[in-house]
Amino acid sequence: MKILILSAVAMATSMLASGAIAQASAGATVDPSAFINQFESTFGKFEGYRRSGAKGICAAGEFVGSAEARALSTASAFSGSPVPVVVRFSVGGANPKAPDNAKSQRNLALQFNLPNGEQWLMGNISSPVFGASSPQQFIDLLASRQADPTTKMPDPAKVKAFNDANPEVLLLPKHLAAQPVPASFGSVNYWGVHAYGFVNASGARQFGKWIFEPVGGLQGLSDDEAKAKGATFLFDDLRQRVKDGKVAFNFNLELAQAGDKIDSATVPLPDGRRKVNLGQLKITSVSEDGGGPCLSINYNPMVMPKGVEASADPMLPARAAPYAISLGRRLVEGAKQQ
Ligand code: HEM
Numbered sequence: 001m002k003i004l005i006l007s008a009v010a011m012a013t014s015m016l017a018s019g020a021i022a023q024a025s026a027g028a029t030v031d032p033s034a035f036i037n038q039f040e041s042t043f044g045k046f047e048g049y050r051r052s053g054a055k056g057i058c059a060a061g062e063f064v065g066s067a068e069a070r071a072l073s074t075a076s077a078f079s080g081s082p083v084p085v086v087v088r089f090s091v092g093g094a095n096p097k098a099p100d101n102a103k104s105q106r107n108l109a110l111q112f113n114l115p116n117g118e119q120w121l122m123g124n125i126s127s128p129v130f131g132a133s134s135p136q137q138f139i140d141l142l143a144s145r146q147a148d149p150t151t152k153m154p155d156p157a158k159v160k161a162f163n164d165a166n167p168e169v170l171l172l173p174k175h176l177a178a179q180p181v182p183a184s185f186g187s188v189n190y191w192g193v194h195a196y197g198f199v200n201a202s203g204a205r206q207f208g209k210w211i212f213e214p215v216g217g218l219q220g221l222s223d224d225e226a227k228a229k230g231a232t233f234l235f236d237d238l239r240q241r242v243k244d245g246k247v248a249f250n251f252n253l254e255l256a257q258a259g260d261k262i263d264s265a266t267v268p269l270p271d272g273r274r275k276v277n278l279g280q281l282k283i284t285s286v287s288e289d290g291g292g293p294c295l296s297i298n299y300n301p302m303v304m305p306k307g308v309e310a311s312a313d314p315m316l317p318a319r320a321a322p323y324a325i326s327l328g329r330r331l332v333e334g335a336k337q338q
Pocket residue numbers: 035036049050051052053056088089090107108109123124125130134135138191192193194265297298299315318319322323326327330
């Protein structure tokens with residue numbers, strides 16, 4: 001039986017990887033397996049866990065699209081009828097024991113289950129920019145942080161040299177360091193980071209960058225409050241807030257104007273761009289443990305419904321294959337997230 005599962009998983013992994021690799025070949029300049037190997041070399045290998053966003057929890061939600069969204073895109077997600085969403089909240093990084101009370105990244109991954117078997121998948125982060133603008137820069141960033149075999153620590157000179165040569169990689173950590181520790185997965189903004197094209201019934205195409213903004217407003221902790229909360233409070237906090245019906249997000253889109261840079265994950269749109277509401281996502285339930293449907297999902301952002309398109313941002317297609325490989329490894333190892 002185990003051999004059957006392993007061969008099925010191996011088959012799935014190779015099919016996923018080959019599909020994703022074919023899909024990603026457009027943007028990826030880096031071998032997807034090399035990416036996952038580098039994640040493991042830099043952050044350690046935590047069997048069964050995602051190689052990024054390891055510590056997480058499954059939830060369920062419902063999305064209702066707006067009339068403004070229907071004017072921008074034919075995507076069925078915006079029909080106005082409730083759409084079921086498989087949600088995953090997580091703490092950034094590869095460490096499944098990452099503390100909840102650090103000024104670090106929070107993630108909101110979503111799978112919209114649309115009519116006619118269509119899906120829309122996305123992985124959003126609590127920063128308007130990502131930590132690298134090209135696949136090569138990202139793997140070099142990870143390599144620059146790999147521990148020196150003698151000192152068992154990253155080499156500060158190597159890290160500094162890399163940062164000096166690639167200043168944009170500091171924008172993400174600077175943003176996170178400037179924010180308070182989020183009081184909850186439900187009280188922080190999540191950005192898609194990439195630009196996407198929205199195509200409406202008359203074929204008009206509008207590019208933009210999206211943000212999920214908590215309906216209840218942003219809420220952060222003071223350093224003392226964060227210290228008092230300890231390293232493991234987010235899951236129970238989320239369960240309570242969802243039970244109280246207090247976790248919902250406005251799905252907003254900042255509209256790009258002609259001339260705006262829309263092909264970079266480290267360059268946000270200029271301030272003051274018009275923002276439209278695409279609808280609202282309400283979180284309706286949270287898993288009682290580390291299980292749930294999100295555990296074996298690969299939140300590949302290249303899976304979009306008709307009416308939504310990828311921009312020329314090279315980081316977007318480059319995510320597909322490494323995610324599939326990470327999924328394959330953790331399924332073989334026995335997927336877990338807590
Ligand atoms: C070449 C670029 C990138 C690589 C190689 C990469 C790699 C990964 C890997 C291996 C995972 C775990 C996937 C799994 O096991 O299912 C992951 C998860 C994630 N990544 Fe990336 N990533 C990249 C770019 C980005 C960018 C630009 C964002 C920003 C929006 C992002 C946001 C996330 C999120 C939110 C998750 C957690 C998704 C979940 O809960 O399953 N990643 N990434």
